[in-house]
Amino acid sequence: MFSMFKTSPTKDGKVADTTNPTIDGLTNFVSNLGSVKDTASQSCFSRNRALGRHELDSMYRDSWLARKVIDVPTEEMTRAWRQFDTTDIRQSELAAEEQRIQLKAKVAAAIRWARLYGGSALYLGIKGQDPSQPLKLTDIKRSSLSYLQVLDRHRLVGFGDRDCSLDSSNFGLPLFYEVRNGDNSVKIHHSRLVRFDGAALPSDLLQANDCWSDSVLVSLYSVIQNAETASAVIASLLHEAVVDVVKVPGLEQMLSQKDGEQKLHRRFGLAMQLKSLNNTLLLGQGEDYSQKSVAFSGIKDVLCEFMALVAAADMPVTRLLGQSPAGLNSTGESDLRNFYDMISARQESQLRPQLSRIDEVLQVSLWGHKSKRIDFAFNPLWQMTELEKADLALKQSQIHAADS
Numbered sequence: 001m002f003s004m005f006k007t008s009p010t011k012d013g014k015v016a017d018t019t020n021p022t023i024d025g026l027t028n029f030v031s032n033l034g035s036v037k038d039t040a041s042q043s044c045f046s047r048n049r050a051l052g053r054h055e056l057d058s059m060y061r062d063s064w065l066a067r068k069v070i071d072v073p074t075e076e077m078t079r080a081w082r083q084f085d086t087t088d089i090r091q092s093e094l095a096a097e098e099q100r101i102q103l104k105a106k107v108a109a110a111i112r113w114a115r116l117y118g119g120s121a122l123y124l125g126i127k128g129q130d131p132s133q134p135l136k137l138t139d140i141k142r143s144s145l146s147y148l149q150v151l152d153r154h155r156l157v158g159f160g161d162r163d164c165s166l167d168s169s170n171f172g173l174p175l176f177y178e179v180r181n182g183d184n185s186v187k188i189h190h191s192r193l194v195r196f197d198g199a200a201l202p203s204d205l206l207q208a209n210d211c212w213s214d215s216v217l218v219s220l221y222s223v224i225q226n227a228e229t230a231s232a233v234i235a236s237l238l239h240e241a242v243v244d245v246v247k248v249p250g251l252e253q254m255l256s257q258k259d260g261e262q263k264l265h266r267r268f269g270l271a272m273q274l275k276s277l278n279n280t281l282l283l284g285q286g287e288d289y290s291q292k293s294v295a296f297s298g299i300k301d302v303l304c305e306f307m308a309l310v311a312a313a314d315m316p317v318t319r320l321l322g323q324s325p326a327g328l329n330s331t332g333e334s335d336l337r338n339f340y341d342m343i344s345a346r347q348e349s350q351l352r353p354q355l356s357r358i359d360e361v362l363q364v365s366l367w368g369h370k371s372k373r374i375d376f377a378f379n380p381l382w383q384m385t386e387l388e389k390a391d392l393a394l395k396q397s398q399i400h401a402a403d404s
Contacts, residue, residue: 051218053117053154059217060116065224065310066217070115072315076343077351078108080379090367091374097366103358106148107351114196119153119212121193122354124361132176135191137364145365153212155179163190172203173211194354220310227306234299241296247288315339340381347378
């Protein structure tokens with residue numbers, strides 16, 4: 001912050017500095033930069049309105065752009081899935097148990113609704129236990145993990161006191177949640193839920209938002225709306241790409257007469273019908289015909305720029321639009337690699353903690369204890385082409401031949 005200083009003597013003769021803070025920012029009164037004459041000086045960010053569930057549902061159902069923003073990262077985070085990094089022969093049992101409870105599909109659904117609504121959770125259905133009581137691994141019996149249930153934030157309402165334990169992973173969040181289905185409700189302890197969050201919020205905003213994050217569509221609302229508007233406007237222009245213009249003498253008098261409008265419709269309806277049949281337009285004395293066309297040059301670039309703004313938020317344009325990369329010697333490989341690197345980072349930071357938590361319950365239910373020898377790694381998202389695989393195999397065989 002820029003400050004202005006002035007000095008003033010005190011009673012004992014010493015000089016005291018008095019600081020008068022001024023407004024932060026670069027100001028140039030010659031060019032009006034930052035002054036009251038600068039039109040941009042009054043610009044500020046403000047949240048005009050919140051997006052409710054109805055509008056989020058409408059965006060997801062009606063806008064293919066919004067749907068892709070939600071679905072593509074979700075699919076990529078779970079597409080290649082994971083492999084167990086262990087020599088334990090029981091890993092096949094663990095994989096079979098995953099398939100039984102549909103873990104991959106349930107996790108994908110939880111991520112999807114968390115991105116759309118701002119939060120979701122997987123409920124760990126343990127047979128014979130009260131869902132309102134804390135879940136303890138020591139109380140889980142073998143084969144007691146019955147199912148996983150996906151609950152979005154609108155079906156899962158936090159209530160009661162917040163968790164104030166500083167060493168708790170649930171710190172600041174509700175101790176209990178309530179699942180509402182019509183007039184019925186079920187109380188659930190937070191330890192039986194595995195939370196998935198959407199767009200992160202600061203602590204104060206998180207509390208004000210019923211302890212849930214934001215939908216990822218909140219920050220993208222204006223750019224998605226602008227892209228959809230641009231596409232709709234361009235589509236409407238196609239109907240006016242070529243407009244026939246006919247000058248008719250005495251048109252006002254003709255329309256003022258009884259049945260004048262019907263006569264006009266019949267007159268030029270017949271003229272256009274003759275034109276469509278033999279490409280000849282018949283006009284009367286004094287009538288004049290011309291065509292007006294709309295120039296579409298540059299419209300594609302405008303639309304592509306709007307689409308690029310949407311893509312810049314989460315994925316490359318080639319992945320958003322499903323098109324080949326444009327430009328000389330452009331393959332789009334670097335964009336996809338950067339995208340996959342981002343997805344891999346999210347897998348480690350946002351997905352590994354949830355899967356590790358589920359694995360604890362799954363293993364205790366399967367074997368009666370948690371195995372310390374089992375870990376997992378996410379499978380690589382980037383897949384080699386057949387040519388790359390053949391080239392790698394050739395190089396490996398050459399290395400082995402040289403060593404032998």
